[in-house]
Amino acid sequence: MNTKWIVSDVPTVEQVNEMVEATDVDRLVAAILCVRGFSPEEAEKFIKKDISSLHDPYLLKDMDKAVERINIAIKNRQKITVYGDYDADGVTSSTILVLCIRELGGVVDYYIPDRETEGYGISIGSIDILAQRGTELIVSVDCGITAVEECKYAKSLGIDVIITDHHECSDIIPDAVAVIDPKQDDCTYPFKYLAGVGVALKVCQALLKEKMSYYDVLEKYSDFTAIGSVADIVPLVDENRVICHVGLKKIKNHTNVGIKALFDVSGVDMDTVNTTKIGFVIAPRINAAGRLESAQRAIDLFLCDNYDEAYKIAKDLSDFNYQRQNIEMEIFKEAEQMFLDKYKDDKVVVLCNKEWHHGVVGIVSSRLTKKYMKPCILLSQCPESNYKGSGRSIDGFSLYDALDYCKDLLVTFGGHELAVGLTIEYEKIDEFRLKINEYANKYLDDELSVATIVADCELRGRHLNLQSAEQLAVLQPFGTGNLQPQFYIKNMTVQKAYCIGSEKQHLKLTLCKDGVTVDAIAFGFGNGNNIAFNDTVSVICQLDINDFRNVRSVQLRIIDIK
Numbered sequence: 001m002n003t004k005w006i007v008s009d010v011p012t013v014e015q016v017n018e019m020v021e022a023t024d025v026d027r028l029v030a031a032i033l034c035v036r037g038f039s040p041e042e043a044e045k046f047i048k049k050d051i052s053s054l055h056d057p058y059l060l061k062d063m064d065k066a067v068e069r070i071n072i073a074i075k076n077r078q079k080i081t082v083y084g085d086y087d088a089d090g091v092t093s094s095t096i097l098v099l100c101i102r103e104l105g106g107v108v109d110y111y112i113p114d115r116e117t118e119g120y121g122i123s124i125g126s127i128d129i130l131a132q133r134g135t136e137l138i139v140s141v142d143c144g145i146t147a148v149e150e151c152k153y154a155k156s157l158g159i160d161v162i163i164t165d166h167h168e169c170s171d172i173i174p175d176a177v178a179v180i181d182p183k184q185d186d187c188t189y190p191f192k193y194l195a196g197v198g199v200a201l202k203v204c205q206a207l208l209k210e211k212m213s214y215y216d217v218l219e220k221y222s223d224f225t226a227i228g229s230v231a232d233i234v235p236l237v238d239e240n241r242v243i244c245h246v247g248l249k250k251i252k253n254h255t256n257v258g259i260k261a262l263f264d265v266s267g268v269d270m271d272t273v274n275t276t277k278i279g280f281v282i283a284p285r286i287n288a289a290g291r292l293e294s295a296q297r298a299i300d301l302f303l304c305d306n307y308d309e310a311y312k313i314a315k316d317l318s319d320f321n322y323q324r325q326n327i328e329m330e331i332f333k334e335a336e337q338m339f340l341d342k343y344k345d346d347k348v349v350v351l352c353n354k355e356w357h358h359g360v361v362g363i364v365s366s367r368l369t370k371k372y373m374k375p376c377i378l379l380s381q382c383p384e385s386n387y388k389g390s391g392r393s394i395d396g397f398s399l400y401d402a403l404d405y406c407k408d409l410l411v412t413f414g415g416h417e418l419a420v421g422l423t424i425e426y427e428k429i430d431e432f433r434l435k436i437n438e439y440a441n442k443y444l445d446d447e448l449s450v451a452t453i454v455a456d457c458e459l460r461g462r463h464l465n466l467q468s469a470e471q472l473a474v475l476q477p478f479g480t481g482n483l484q485p486q487f488y489i490k491n492m493t494v495q496k497a498y499c500i501g502s503e504k505q506h507l508k509l510t511l512c513k514d515g516v517t518v519d520a521i522a523f524g525f526g527n528g529n530n531i532a533f534n535d536t537v538s539v540i541c542q543l544d545i546n547d548f549r550n551v552r553s554v555q556l557r558i559i560d561i562k
Contacts, residue, residue, distance in 0.1 A: 002450055002451070003450070003451045003452070003453055003560050004450050004451070004452045004453070005452075005453050005455065005488065005540060005560070005562075006452060006453070006454045006455070007454075007455045007457070007458055007488045008035040008454065008455065008456055008457060009035070010031075010457065010458075011031055011034035011035060015034045016030045016031050016034060018040055019031075019033055019034055019038075019040055019043060021040075022040030022041070022043065022044055023040065023043050023044050023047055025047065025471065025474055026468075026471045028457075028463060028468055028471060028472075029471050029472060029474060029475065031456075031457055032456045032457065032472075032475065032485050033046075033475075035456050035457060036456070046241070047474050047475075049241060049242050049245040049246075050242070051215055051242060053238050053239050053241065053242045054214055054215065054218065054239055054242060055189065055190055055191060055239060056214070057202035057203070057205045057206040057214070058206060059188060059189045059190065060180050060182060060187060060189045060199075060202055061179070061180065061181075061184055061186060061187040061188070061189070062178035062179055062180050063178070063180060063202070063203070063206050065162075065177060065178035066139075066162045066164070066177070066178035066180055066203060066206075067203075067206045067207055069137065069160060069162060069177045069178065070101070070106070070137070070139065070162070070203075070207060071104075071207070073106060073107075073136065073137045074101065074104050074105055074106035074107075077107055078107065078136040078137055079107050079108075079109065079133070079134050079135050079136050079137070080101055080106055080107065080108045080109070080135070080136070080137045080138075080139060081108070081109045081110065081111050081130050081133070081135040081137070081138050081139070082094050082097045082098050082101070082108060082109070082110045082111070082139050082140075082141060083110075083111050083112075083122060083126070083130075083138050083139065083140045083141070083143070083144070084110065084111070084112050084140070084141045084142055084143070084295070084299075085112070085120065085121070085141070085142040085143045085196065085290075085295075086112050086113065086114075086115050086120075086289075086290030086291075086294075086295035087142075087231070087232070087286075087287050087290055087295070088227065088228055088231035088232070088283045088286040088287050088298075089142050089195050089196045089197055089228040089229075089231055089232040090112065090141060090142040090143065090196060090290075090295065091112070091228070091286055091289075091290070091295055091298045091299055091302070092197045092200075092224040092225065092227050092228030092231075092286075092302075093141035093142045093164075093195075093196045093197040093199075093200040093228060094110045094112065094141055094200075094299050095224050095299055095302045095303065096197065096200055096201060096204055096221040096224050096225065097139065097141055097200050097203060097204065098110050098299070098303065099221070099303070100203075100204040100207055100208065100221075101207075103208075104207060104208075109133070109135070110296070110299055111126065111129075111130060111296075112290065112294065112295040112296050112299070113126050114294065115290055115291065115295075115358055115359050116358055116359070116382075117382075119358075119382065119388055119423070120143065120414070120421050121143045121144060121146065121147055121150075121414070122138070122140060122143065122144050122147040122150040122151075122154075122161075123150060124149075124150060124153055127150060127153055127154050127157065127159065130159070131157050131159060135159060136158075136159060136160065137159070137160045137161075137162070138154060138159060138160070138161045138162070139161075139162045139164065139203075140161070140162070140163050140164055140165065141164050141165075141196055141197075141199070141200045142164075142165060142166065142195075142196025142197070142199075142200070143165055143167075143196070144161075144163040144164070144165050144174065144176075145163060145165040145167050145168075145169050145170075145173075145174070145179070145181050145414075146167075146170055146174075146412070146414045147161075147163070147174050148172050148173075148174050148175070150174075151163075151174040151175055151176050152175065155175070160176075160177045161174070161176040161177060162176060162177050162178045162179075162180070163176045163178070163179040163180065163181065164180045164181070164196075164199045164200060164203055165179075165180070165181045165196065165199065166181060166182065166183065166193075166194050166195060166196050166198065166199050166234075167181070167183070167414060167415060167416055168183055168400050168414070168415065168416045168417075169181060169183055169184050169185070170414075180199060180202070180203065181199070182194055182199070191238045191239050191240075193234050193235045193237075193238070193240065193481075194229075194234065194239065194240065195225075195228050195229040195231075195232040195234045195240070196228065196232065197224065197225050197227075197228030197229060197232070198225060198228075198229055198234070198239065198240065198243060200225075201217070201218065201221055201225045201243070204217055204220075204221060205217040205218070218242075218243065218246055219246055219250065222243060222246040222247035222249075222250045223247050223250040223251045223255065223256055223259055224247075224256075224259075224302065225243050225247055226243060226244045226246070226247020226248055226250075226251070226278070227247070227251075227259075227278055227282060227283065227286070229243055229244055229247075230244060230275045230278045230279050230283065230477075230479060231278065231279065231282075231283035231286065231287070233279075233479070233480050234479075234480065234481075235479070235480045235481025235482070236275070236477055236478070236479035236480060236481050236482045237481040237482055240481075241477065241482065244275065244477040244479070245476075245477055248273055248274065248275075248477060251263075251270055251273050252270055252271055252273060254270055256302065257304055257305055257306065257307050257310045258301040258302040258303070258304050258310045258313070258314070259302065260307070260310075261301065261304075261307060261310035261311040261313070261314040262282060262285060262286075262301065262310075262314040262317065263282070264311065264314070265285075265311065265314040265315050265317075265318045266281050266282060266285060266314075266318065267281075268281050268282065274476065274477065274478075275476075275477045275478055275479050276478070279479075284321050284324075285314075285317045285318055285320070285321045286298045286317065287321075288317055288320035288321035288323075288324045289316075289317050289320055290359065291320070291324050291357075291359030291360060292320045292323055292324055292327075292357075292359055293316075293320055297313060297316065297317065298313075298317060300313055301313040301314060301317065324359070324360060324363075327357050327360050328360045328363050328364060328367075331353075331356050331357065331360055331361065331364045331378075332364045332367055332368070334353065334356075335351050335353075335356075335364055335368060335378060336368065336371075338351050338353075339351060339368065339372070339376075344372075346374070346433070346437050347374065347375075347437055347440035347441060347444050347449075348374065348375045348376075348377070348399075348402065348433075348436045348437050348439075348440045348444070349368065349372075349374050349375065349376040349377065350376075350377045350379070350429065350432065350433040350436065351376070351377070351378050351379070352378070352379035352380065352387055352389070352426075352429055353379075353380060354380060354381035354387075355380070355381075356378065356379075356380035357380065358380055358382065358388060361378035361379070361380055361389055361390050362378075362390030362392070362419075362421075364378055365377060365378045365389075365390055365391055365392045366392040368392075369392040369393065369394060373394055373448075373449045373450065373451050374394070374449060375391060375392065375393040375394060375397055375399050375402070375440070375444075376391060376392055377389055377390070377391035377399075377420075377422070377436075378390060378391070379422075379424065379429065381426070382423070385426070386411055386423050386424065386425055386426070387423070387424050387425070387426055387429060388421070388422070388423045388424075389421070389422055389423075389424075390419070390420070390421050390422075391403075391415075391419070391420045391421075391422070392418060392419055393417065393418045393419070393420075394418075394448055394449070395418075395448070396445070396448045397417075397440070397443065397444050397448055398417040399415070399417065399418065399419070399420045400413075400414075400415050400416050400417055400420055401417075401443075402436050402439045402440065402443075403415075403420055403422060403436075405435070405436070405439040406432055406435045406436050406439070409424065409428045409431055409432045409435060410422055410423065410424050410432070411423040411424060411425065453486070453540050453559060453560050454486065455486050455487055455488035455540050456485045456486055456487060457487060457488070458487065458488045458489070458490070459487045459488070459489050459513075460513070460514055461513040461514025461515060461516035462514065462516070463487075463543075464489075464513060464516045464518045464543075464554060464556075465516075465554055466545065466552060466553060466554050468543060468554070469543040469544065469545050469554045470545065472484075472485055472543060484542050485542065485543070486540055486541065486542055486559055487540065487541055487542070487543065488538070488539075488540055489513055489538065489539050489541065489556075490538040491513075491536055491538060492511040492512060492513045492536070492537055492538065492539065493511065493512045493513075493534065493535075493536060494509060494510075494511060494531060494532065494533055494534060494535040494536075494537060495510040495511065495512055495517065495533065495534075496508070496509060496510035496533070497509050497510075497529075497531045497532060497533065497535075499526040499527065499529075500526070501526060503526075503527070504526045504527055505523075505524060505526040505527055506521065506522065506523050506524065506525065506526045507521070507522040507525040507526045507529055507531070507558075508520075508521055508522075509521070509522065509531070509558070511537070511539075511556070518554060518555070518556055519546070519553070519555050519556070520539070520541065520555065520556035520557075520558050521555060521556070521557055521558065522558035522561060523557075523558075525558065525561065531561070537561055537562065538561070538562050539556065539558050539559075539560065539561045539562075540558075540559045540560045540561075541556040541557060541558045541559055542556070542557045542559065543556065544556070544557045
């Protein structure tokens with residue numbers, strides 16, 4: 001892939017000195033903080049993960065109405081159903097709100113729609129099911145902000161609805177008892193980027209206000225909130241940074257049986273957990289339940305208090321994930337070939353196949369977007385004959401706005417700038433493809449289709465040591481909005497180069513810079529590379545710590561190589 005490298009401007013010696021004095025970090029970390037635009041005061045708060053970043057939940061519009069209605073339901077023993085989404089964010093959101101309402105003595109159940117038969121969000125059919133079960137109050141988590149007709153229908157049956165969501169809002173807001181979404185235009189909440197589980201946490205903080213402090217509520221549910229926030233790829237800044245920091249510490253205390261079982265099955269050491277392990281190992285197993293079976297299995301896991309039972313469920317989730325990987329690979333191959341044969345010149349790629357599994361098309365669209373730097377939408381047929389799909393975009397192009405431009409052709413749509421879901425009639429797919437590319441021709445700059453890789457600074461050989469890698473830990477947790485630092489190292493000499501992996505898909509290197517030798521790994525750079533002994537290469541990389549047989553050493557994780 002053609003990539004453009006940008007190495008950030010070097011801060012002045014005076015700037016670095018001032019940062020070191022204010023934060024007591026080493027000079028490399030201080031330089032990164034300067035490059036990323038922190039003032040010394042902001043950097044000090046950032047490093048401390050200051051709990052003053054936690055905002056009052058009652059700053060969220062309608063929080064008072066939501067708390068009042070939930071408390072009435074608890075007092076009068078009315079049945080409450082927490083209605084969630086089938087991904088890791090929805091699962092963790094549902095879990096903490098069920099636990100909270102149980103603690104307050106409420107009669108509470110949970111419902112996750114079936115991805116295959118019901119699709120995303122609140123539906124008329126699901127409301128009928130809940131009415132038959134005696135539900136008197138529905139509280140949505142991680143969904144519902146577009147459920148205008150569904151809320152009307154629930155109201156006609158005498159069921160109250162509270163919406164809690166974090167997705168983009170359309171022009172019409174559902175007529176519900178309360179609608180809590182920080183992205184509402186008239187919501188003055190100071191932080192707009194909570195995950196669905198972050199919004200659910202705010203509801204828990206407000207409900208438990210008389211029993212414990214806001215921080216204590218965070219600590220109580222922080223493990224689930226961290227997992228859901230990392231899984232949903234929200235920016236790990238402001239409140240989200242504190243949530244994840246506290247949550248990672250709690251996970252290490254092994255307090256939840258279900259979480260422990262899932263980590264054990266996954267082979268992840270809870271004592272060394274970080275956002276990368278949650279994002280790439282734990283979250284996919286939670287998501288796999290909703291993709292191939294029922295996400296309610298994942299909630300069952302987290303509400304379980306028996307380790308043996310929890311381990312069996314966790315093993316099922318791991319098996320689902322393995323099946324998902326195989327299905328994903330097949331769909332990816334088919335979709336990529338279809339793209340190369342017919343649609344490689346389109347600015348927005350729209351692919352459909354009635355046989356593709358609904359639960360996997362979002363992952364495949366994400367892989368295609370990353371590989372070809374084009375927004376991609378994949379569609380498959382759903383039981384009611386319409387086609388449903390998921391799309392992913394590139395930085396700088398709002399796929400949500402593109403769908404809004406095409407809304408006259410769509411049955412439903414929702415999401416945000418970089419990820420969307422939609423439903424469309426089969427007969428309108430070709431017209432939709434033309435119209436969304438008409439929009440892209442106006443608003444998608446060709447320069448956005450060239451992958452840009454930014455390095456925080458250039459490294460010399462003297463930086464390639466364990467101490468430098470360990471110092472970077474003060475910047476954790478890493479994630480969107482606070483990426484793991486990336487470094488430019490030029491003119492390294494290749495001492496060893498060989499391919500590893502079951503299909504020789506990864507490249508293992510030994511490199512030398514200024515007389516310092518360091519190991520490196522380049523995932524996905526194996527087959528087809530022409531790098532050989534004694535070549536000179538430049539890289540953009542991360543400084544990782546390799547802990548092999550209790551021997552710790554620095555290792556470069558290569559992002560790109562030239």
